[in-house]
Amino acid sequence: MCLFCVSTLSAQSSLPIIVDTDAGADDMMALAYLLSSRDARIEAITVVHGVAHVSEGSRNIRRLLNLAGRPEIPVFEGEERPLQGLRPFPADWRALADKLPGVDLPEIGDTRSAERAVSYLKRRLKDRTHPVRILALGPLTHLAVVLRDVPEGMKTIDRLVIMGGAVSVPGNLSGGNPEKAANEVAEWNIYADPHAAAAVFKVPVTTLLVPLDATMRVPITRPFVENFRRRNLTPLGRVVAQLLESSLPLIDTHMYFAWDPLAAAALLDSSIVTAKPAALNVVTAGKDVGRTKLARWNSGSKLRVAVDADPARFQTSFERAFAK
Numbered sequence: 001m002c003l004f005c006v007s008t009l010s011a012q013s014s015l016p017i018i019v020d021t022d023a024g025a026d027d028m029m030a031l032a033y034l035l036s037s038r039d040a041r042i043e044a045i046t047v048v049h050g051v052a053h054v055s056e057g058s059r060n061i062r063r064l065l066n067l068a069g070r071p072e073i074p075v076f077e078g079e080e081r082p083l084q085g086l087r088p089f090p091a092d093w094r095a096l097a098d099k100l101p102g103v104d105l106p107e108i109g110d111t112r113s114a115e116r117a118v119s120y121l122k123r124r125l126k127d128r129t130h131p132v133r134i135l136a137l138g139p140l141t142h143l144a145v146v147l148r149d150v151p152e153g154m155k156t157i158d159r160l161v162i163m164g165g166a167v168s169v170p171g172n173l174s175g176g177n178p179e180k181a182a183n184e185v186a187e188w189n190i191y192a193d194p195h196a197a198a199a200v201f202k203v204p205v206t207t208l209l210v211p212l213d214a215t216m217r218v219p220i221t222r223p224f225v226e227n228f229r230r231r232n233l234t235p236l237g238r239v240v241a242q243l244l245e246s247s248l249p250l251i252d253t254h255m256y257f258a259w260d261p262l263a264a265a266a267l268l269d270s271s272i273v274t275a276k277p278a279a280l281n282v283v284t285a286g287k288d289v290g291r292t293k294l295a296r297w298n299s300g301s302k303l304r305v306a307v308d309a310d311p312a313r314f315q316t317s318f319e320r321a322f323a324k
Contacts, residue, residue: 015133015158016043017267018124020078020117021260022050022138022189023057024097025243028064030137030260032236035068036321039268043132044124046076046117050138050192051089052097054080058112060098063105068236071111078117079141082193087290089188102246103239121146125153135267136162137260139189144196147203154205163263164189164197165211165292167280167305172212172255173290183288187212190282191290198282207303209280210263211292214273214306218258218314220244220251228319237322258318262309265317272313273306280305 017040021027034040047058058077065073121142134157136143147154164187171186190197229241250256266273279295280303
């Protein structure tokens with residue numbers, strides 16, 4: 001059952017979007033998708049620690065915005081570390097996310113915003129006269145800090161969509177990172193800052209969590225990539241094709257899914273996923289640190305968990321966004 005009604009889509013689509021991202025390859029695809037979608041109006045982008053280093057991720061996003069003809073969208077660089085401890089993504093993943101080899105993006109000058117991400121978010125969420133949607137594609141450090149320090153800001157958030165977690169399926173830490181293989185239950189975004197996720201999940205904001213439970217329903221395969229790159233693509237679409245081609249070694253292991261693009265699609269059309277209200281806890285210490293643990297399915301919760309997704313509808317929406 002879809003618990004975000006389709007009848008609300010037109011009203012939601014008029015609201016601006018803030019994207020909080022760690023600027024990995026799939027984040028860049030999600031941003032390109034939103035930039036190409038008529039129902040999306042990106043107001044700002046904040047860059048958090050995660051797959052890419054913050055400064056390099058910020059630069060790549062600003063290059064993407066320049067290609068899209070949207071250089072006026074501000075990009076705010078943010079936190080380099082989680083609230084507690086340090087659980088970095090694998091170094092080889094970070095190097096690839098920083099460099100984006102094989103991806104043609106225009107060079108730019110230093111156009112980054114001087115204001116930091118947390119400062120911007122605090123200031124923006126104090127403006128209750130202008131509601132906003134937030135799409136969180138990386139660790140939840142920024143949101144945890146902002147909603148702790150400016151709790152009234154939650155009333156400005158019309159809807160929060162988070163890509164992260166693994167509720168009823170295995171985690172994904174072992175992919176490319178054998179030293180983390182003992183933890184079979186955590187997903188990377190939550191694992192990277194479990195204390196932040198634990199705090200955000202308890203905030204009474206209308207939230208859709210898009211965990212691995214849903215994203216595993218939308219695998220990215222070699223036929224998907226080949227079909228996509230044969231299409232008559234926009235410039236942003238060609239960048240997405242290059243991002244997909246650069247990911248083929250992982251795609252060929254059958255371990256690549258539409259993580260962040262599915263979350264972006266669900267932000268614009270929540271009927272792409274099937275969601276259920278739930279209460280969740282996050283394990284913040286021990287061998288299962290980062291686990292997104294179901295406390296109970298709870299019809300009164302503002303947090304909804306996507307438990308399934310429609311791959312055909314996602315593919316149609318994704319391809320249509322980049323068609324000339």
